Amino acid sequence: MSLLVETTAAAGRPTWETVPGRIAAVSKETHDTFTLQVEPPPGDPVARFRPGQFSMLYVPGVGELPISISGDPGHRELLTYTIRSVGQVTYQIVTRKPGDFIGLRGPFGTPWPVEEARGKNVLIVAGGIGLAPLRPAIYHVLRHRGEYGRLVILYGGRSPRDLLYRKEFAAWGMLPDIQAMATVDYGGVSWRGHVGVVTTLFRHVRLQPAETVAMLCGPEIMMRYATRELESRGFAQGQIHLSMERNMKCATGHCGHCQMGQFFVCKDGPVFPYSQMKPYMDLYEL
Amino acid sequence: MRKKQYRLHQSDLSSLLENLRRRGYQPYGPQRRDHAIEWLPLDGIHQLPAGWTTTTAPATYRMQERSDQALFGYWTGPDSLKKLLHPPEACLLKAEYNGGVRFVRQAPAEVKRAFIGVRACDLAAVAALDRVLLSDRWVDDIYQANRNGALLIAVNCTSSAPTCFCASMGSGPRARSGYDIALTERVGDGSSEFLAEPGSEAGASILEELTALAAPAGWEKEAEESCQSAAAAQTRAVDASSAPAVIDRTFDHPRWDQTARRCLACGNCTSVCPTCFCVNIEERNALDLRSAERLRVWDSCFTQAFTYIHGGSIRTTPKSRYRQWLSHKLARWQEQFGMPGCTGCGRCIAWCPAGIDITEEMAALEASSGSTYPTGVSTHGN
Numbered sequence: 320m321s322l323l324v325e326t327t328a329a330a331g332r333p334t335w336e337t338v339p340g341r342i343a344a345v346s347k348e349t350h351d352t353f354t355l356q357v358e359p360p361p362g363d364p365v366a367r368f369r370p371g372q373f374s375m376l377y378v379p380g381v382g383e384l385p386i387s388i389s390g391d392p393g394h395r396e397l398l399t400y401t402i403r404s405v406g407q408v409t410y411q412i413v414t415r416k417p418g419d420f421i422g423l424r425g426p427f428g429t430p431w432p433v434e435e436a437r438g439k440n441v442l443i444v445a446g447g448i449g450l451a452p453l454r455p456a457i458y459h460v461l462r463h464r465g466e467y468g469r470l471v472i473l474y475g476g477r478s479p480r481d482l483l484y485r486k487e488f489a490a491w492g493m494l495p496d497i498q499a500m501a502t503v504d505y506g507g508v509s510w511r512g513h514v515g516v517v518t519t520l521f522r523h524v525r526l527q528p529a530e531t532v533a534m535l536c537g538p539e540i541m542m543r544y545a546t547r548e549l550e551s552r553g554f555a556q557g558q559i560h561l562s563m564e565r566n567m568k569c570a571t572g573h574c575g576h577c578q579m580g581q582f583f584v585c586k587d588g589p590v591f592p593y594s595q596m597k598p599y600m601d602l603y604e605l
Numbered sequence: 606m607r608k609k610q611y612r613l614h615q616s617d618l619s620s621l622l623e624n625l626r627r628r629g630y631q632p633y634g635p636q637r638r639d640h641a642i643e644w645l646p647l648d649g650i651h652q653l654p655a656g657w658t659t660t661t662a663p664a665t666y667r668m669q670e671r672s673d674q675a676l677f678g679y680w681t682g683p684d685s686l687k688k689l690l691h692p693p694e695a696c697l698l699k700a701e702y703n704g705g706v707r708f709v710r711q712a713p714a715e716v717k718r719a720f721i722g723v724r725a726c727d728l729a730a731v732a733a734l735d736r737v738l739l740s741d742r743w744v745d746d747i748y749q750a751n752r753n754g755a756l757l758i759a760v761n762c763t764s765s766a767p768t769c770f771c772a773s774m775g776s777g778p779r780a781r782s783g784y785d786i787a788l789t790e791r792v793g794d795g796s797s798e799f800l801a802e803p804g805s806e807a808g809a810s811i812l813e814e815l816t817a818l819a820a821p822a823g824w825e826k827e828a829e830e831s832c833q834s835a836a837a838a839q840t841r842a843v844d845a846s847s848a849p850a851v852i853d854r855t856f857d858h859p860r861w862d863q864t865a866r867r868c869l870a871c872g873n874c875t876s877v878c879p880t881c882f883c884v885n886i887e888e889r890n891a892l893d894l895r896s897a898e899r900l901r902v903w904d905s906c907f908t909q910a911f912t913y914i915h916g917g918s919i920r921t922t923p924k925s926r927y928r929q930w931l932s933h934k935l936a937r938w939q940e941q942f943g944m945p946g947c948t949g950c951g952r953c954i955a956w957c958p959a960g961i962d963i964t965e966e967m968a969a970l971e972a973s974s975g976s977t978y979p980t981g982v983s984t985h986g987n
Contacts, residue, residue: 334746339706379702379888380888380897383899405915420705565912568886569884569886573741581941
């Protein structure tokens with residue numbers, strides 16, 4: 320596991336110190352999902368993130384949530400978050416207006432293994448909102464295109480109207496040496512793409528397991544099947560990386576909520592090598 | 606070099622309080638309140654529970670009079686130093702609205718408190734909290750401020766309660782480290798004397814100021830012997846070294862279901878546990894809606910909301926929550942922090958309204974944990 324997090328996270332700053340972030344823009348991605356651009360205080364370490372890390376976003380008087388950063392790690396003047404409005408706090412965040420302020424802490428957690436993946440192919444497998452935490456890794460690969468082999472992006476959503484970043488996704492697919500495919504559970508009459516769970520896309524792509532690093536984020540059930548599928552296709556456990564989700568209150572390993580066996584998902588994760596998660600993936604109510 | 610050991614008379618404890626106050630410490634001590642022993646500010650030695658003891662058993666805690674006037678003749682009460690070092694409620698941050706929003710956070714100030722009568726198990730609990738809250742990647746500055754100002758005066762246990770199992774956890778009954786002064790009470794006729802050993806420079810300098818009397822030869826040996834007989838008298842035990850392996854192979858053991866039928870998921874065990882550190886965050890809005898406070902409050906892994914994420918909670922059943930709690934105490938903590946999360950204080954046994962006994966649970970798991978329940982195999986469909 321990468322120890323670099325210790326230097327890139329806001330270490331040295333008291334755990335609960337929160338800085339104001341000014342909302343620069345709110346845009347609607349889908350019927351329930353929004354992307355926010357937040358301007359951190361100039362030069363603040365809260366913006367020094369690596370792909371896969373998350374921030375704690377705080378709406379005063381309402382609450383605080385861990386939200387993955389979904390923007391380009393090469394553009395740190397604005398922090399980007401893609402949020403599905405499903406609860407009190409997420410609703411309050413996505414209904415903020417430009418010029419409003421929210422509280423920021425972080426960045427926290429382990430990053431995607433973009434350094435390890437250098438010189439190799441990258442396979443991205445995303446489910447639903449899980450594409451958001453993976454997008455910084457995609458941006459990283461695109462920005463350093465020569466340092467990586469093929470980039471395969473497989474994305475599953477519930478229905479066409481739930482797919483994120485649709486224009487951008489289509490544009491990724493037009494770039495050389497990139498394969499980007501989406502599939503949905505329910506297509507509807509106008510959908511002409513794939514229908515089925517994301518693992519059904521595996522047979523359409525050339526995976527080259529020996530030279531590929533896989534990064535997965537989505538519902539646990541999706542990652543459970545995707546990891547099995549990848550293993551059966553010859554991926555070693557150490558080549559597969561997952562981003563896990565658990566309840567988090569502090570992000571620093573002190574509130575206890577995010578424990579998963581021996582791990583605190585907030586500080587030992589959220590990105591784990593599959594070798595660490597495999598013993599836990601099938602344990603019900605762990 | 607052997608540390609100098611002192612002899613204190615009961616009346617010297619008043620001078621000790623005086624000395625501590627002069628050094629800027631607010632003394633705290635165990636006191637009898639609401640039929641239980643509780644840590645409270647100590648104004649005088651007369652407030653110590655002289656002549657009182659406690660009897661404990663699963664789901665039972667009672668105060669009873671002793672036949673002598675021992676000052677420390679009781680065992681641990683429902684609270685511990687956790688209450689004072691890692692308080693049940695603390696303000697983390699204030700948000701003030703002024704057109705925009707301003708976040709105000711005051712660095713917590715050091716609080717100087719001297720705790721008189723800390724048991725060996727509770728010293729171990731402080732060491733466990735130190736490890737989690739101070740020696741991990743991030744530091745909890747509220748705990749740090751409280752901990753930096755804490756002076757710990759231990760009292761060795763020369764007898765054990767029926768619920769004690771500190772000997773098996775390696776944390777007691779005698780204080781071995783982590784104290785400033787360790788006392789061993791020698792109950793006499795009407796008043797007590799104490800063998801006093803310094804454990805730090807501060808402790809040594811306090812004792813040096815208090816008395817010139819060295820402990821008589823033989824007192825140290827007698828103290829060691831009484832602590833050893835207290836250890837030998839313990840009827841409960843957990844095999845701390847084998848516990849992680851036992852827990853690993855019993856994830857689907859039927860014992861968890863049986864215990865879950867008794868467990869009320871009330872969270873008493875986590876409240877009284879001196880090492881349970883989990884917290885939740887609450888928002889408190891000012892009535893004029895011009896500011897809000899973020900409050901950190903104790904939480905319990907026995908609540909449904911503890912593991913809630915969008916779509917539902919991870920641990921929906923009391924079975925899974927009890928399993929999480931016990932597994933964390935005796936197995937996962939070891940992996941996370943290199944030490945057990947249980948000190949053998951026995952509080953969770955006495956304060957569980959259903960009388961669920963962690964030592965009995967471990968014994969039951971161990972007795973029937975053959976190869977039938979390999980780790981990682983779930984009996985639940987996916």
